[in-house]
Amino acid sequence: MTVDVPPAVPQGGGLPLLGRYLDHLRAERGLARNTLDAYRRDLARYADYLAEVGIGDPRAVATEDLQAFVAWLRARRTAAGRPYATSSVARIVVAVRGFHRFLAREGLTADDVAAPVSTPRSARSLPKALSVDDVARLLDAPVGGGPLPRRDRALLEVLYGAGLRISEATALDLDDADPVERLLRVRGKGDKERLVPYGDLAAEALDAWLVGGRPALSPRVPAVFVNARGGRLTRQGAWKVVGGHADRVGLAAEVSPHTLRHSFATHLLDGGADVRAVQELLGHASVTTTQIYTLVSRTALREVYERAHPRAQHAR
Known part of the structure; x- marks a missing residue:
């Protein structure tokens, strides 16, 4: 079955190559469906640009055109009137670079014209994590013995107790849960499966639900x-569950x-878990992705040290 090009992608010339x-x-x-959808959206923006500058066939694109495309992205505004975040520009450029690499590898162009185009870099941001008490x-937060409070409690416990992505939690089927071994069979990015354990409190909440x-x-x-x-x-429904209960208990930050x-990853590392074990639990393809959580732990240690050690800061 052919993957349709989004409506925003013109069908003339060589653009069906997208x-x-x-x-x-x-x-x-x-690639997972959500990842493919992201590629579609990003390549649609590229098609918009090519149409705007009058390039009907991506095989005619030169390196200078791609550099101009990056500048075009930086000048764009979101629906709210804000400039694109550097991370968003970088993601789109990665998609476009992959497309031109594909054209060269398939012999559709003589060279990979995107190879010299660098990906914009943004400052490495630390993931937001709640304290153990806030978790x-x-x-x-879910109170009452009705079906929906029981579901909400089980969902929250599984998200935190197993560290699942929201798409992984909503995709769980009954056969994926092993209540005896307390394991979840999770399908992650790229349809890769992994087994994730969950603890006593998550087991109690899941069983009650x-x-x-x-x-x-x-x-x-x-x-x-x-x-x-x-x-x-749905994922949107699950977002509402989490956000609604966060508001109910007065958590200030967006949750x-x-x-x-x-929070799952940060608390495991704070408790002494090996980073490679956390990588397996999270389903990260590379340990590099997981290591950003070690920065969170180091930041927390630095804050404790500076507050508590008498010689940590010079008196002013």
Whole structure:
């Protein structure tokens, strides 16, 4: 089945090559649907630019055109009137560089014209993590014995107790949970599977939901987490669950499902877990991605040291 080019991508000239590249990403590299959707959006912006400057075939693009494209991106504004973040520009440039590398590898162009184009770099930002006490407040927020409070409590416990991405949690089916071994079979990016353990409190919440809550909603799907109508809980629905309970307990910072994943990783490392073990639990392809959480731990240690040690700061 062919991956459609987004409507924003004109179909004239050689631009259907963008669709061919998306087919390659899906079939050869096995990228997850969410990742493919991101590539579609980013390549659509590239197609907008090519149409604006009158280039009908990407095989005619020169390195100078791509450098001008980066400048064009930096001058763009979001719907809210803000400039694109450096990370967003970098992501789009990576997609476009991959496309031109594909054209060269397939023999459709003589050279990879994107090779000399550098990816904009942004300052390395640290993930947001809640304190252990704030996590406890959030996880205790759902109250009552009805189906939805039980579901919310189980969802929050699983997100934090297993460090799942929101898409991984909402994709869980009943067969993916092993209550005896307390393991979840998780399908991560690129449809890669991993087994993730979960602890006592997550097990209690999950059992209370699956036995005493979920059946009351007359589920029509095999999903672990369902909505009030019995369908699979969506990512947007799960975001509302997390954000709603965070607001309810007065957490000042914006809290998302990914905040719980960040907190999971940070608290494990603070507790002495090996970074490679945390990498496996998170499903990161590279340990480099996981190591950013060690920066969070070092920052916390530095703050404690500077507050507590009498010689940490020179008296002013």
